Amino acid sequence: MKKSRIPEGKSFVIKELIAPFFDVNWHFHSEYQLFIVLKGTGTRFIGDHMQSFKEGDMVLTGPDLPHLWKNDKVYQNPENKLGVHGIVIYFPDNFLNNSVFQLVEFESIAKMLKKSIRGIEIMGRTNLQVKEMMVDLLKLKGGVSLIHLLKILQTIADSTDCKLIADATYINTNKESEKDRMGHVYEYVMQNFQGKVSLEEAAQISNLSVSAFSRFFKSRVNKSFSDFLTEVRISHACKLLHETDLNISEISYDCGFFTLSNFNKLFKERVKLTPVQYRKEFLLTFGAN
Structure with missing residues (x-):
């Protein structure tokens, strides 16, 4: 039987995370x-x-929705003294x-929780509001803490952000026993996407033939391995493009694209803008901080 993250007799658990980096394991x-x-950068998979x-x-994730907040490579080197913080x-x-699913008073929370099986990203003013409430909840105990959690959920349920x-x-078709296999594949891609990544090596890491691995990956991630790699x-x-002044060919090379034309083509296909247009739009929207 799977061990619950919540001790017996408690209705929920809140933890403050302060560490060199977030959990490296893809899991559900x-x-x-x-x-x-609260602090940290990287790539998240949901x-x-x-x-x-x-x-x-x-992000609010529902039961059995796989997730991973994978920090950027720089977090792995203690000399960089970066560290992460989260709640x-x-x-x-x-x-x-x-009772959440049965009582009229909880109807909007119940609907929101049902949607969370796809994961819900919370943005805008609601994000700031809920962040403050989560910080406050760290200090609360007893019945007051449960009422406060319900307020947080109600705030998210009422929000358009x-x-x-x-x-x-x-649909999560992963079995509990496959967590490691998928975790190793994500790890392999994130460590190597700036250079050479091969389907053969990913299959080898998974102890599967190339064709079996391709089927396995697509059935679990809803896309082919090469599409996933391109997305990363x-x-x-x-x-x-947001954070540096590197020119387009330097960025192309740094992201593992070996020809500029291929980078431009794939970028435009997925982002619907060229890299130059994307950088311009970003600067116009958010300003050159």
Whole structure:
């Protein structure tokens, strides 16, 4: 039987995370999880979706939705003295003994929790509001803490600052025993995407033939391995376009694309803008900080 993250007799658990980097294991569990990044950057994987994350990233994941907040490589070197900070709340899938799903008063929370099987990203003013509430909840005990958690959930349920993350067709077909296999594949890609990544090596890491691995990966991530790899590279390119003054060919090379024309083509296909247009739009929207 799987061990719960919530001690017996408690309705939920809240933890403050202060560490060199976030949990490196791609995983899923039976509890709901509300997580905010207070410090740290990297790439997050939720279901079949991936994107970069930074301070302020807030996500509610439903039961058994796979997730991973993978910090950038620089966090692995202690000499960089970077470190991460976050707050996580776990509450069970039978929260309040299912009354959430039965009582009229809890209807909006119940609907929101049902949607969280795809993962919910919380943005805008709601993000700031909930962040403060999560910080306050760290200090509360007893019945007051449970009332405060319900207020947090009600705030998210009432908000229009939320978007669903995983695709509507996404279903977690991973078995508990396959967590390591998928975790090793993600690790391999994230460590090597700036250079050569091969389908053969990914299959080897998974102890599968190339054709079996291709089927396995696609059935679990909703996309082919090469599409996934391109997404990781394009996501990194977007980050470099925001955060650095590198020119386009330097960015292309740094993201593991060996020809500039291929980079430009794939970037435009996925982002619907050229890298130059994307950088311009970003600067116009957010200003050159």
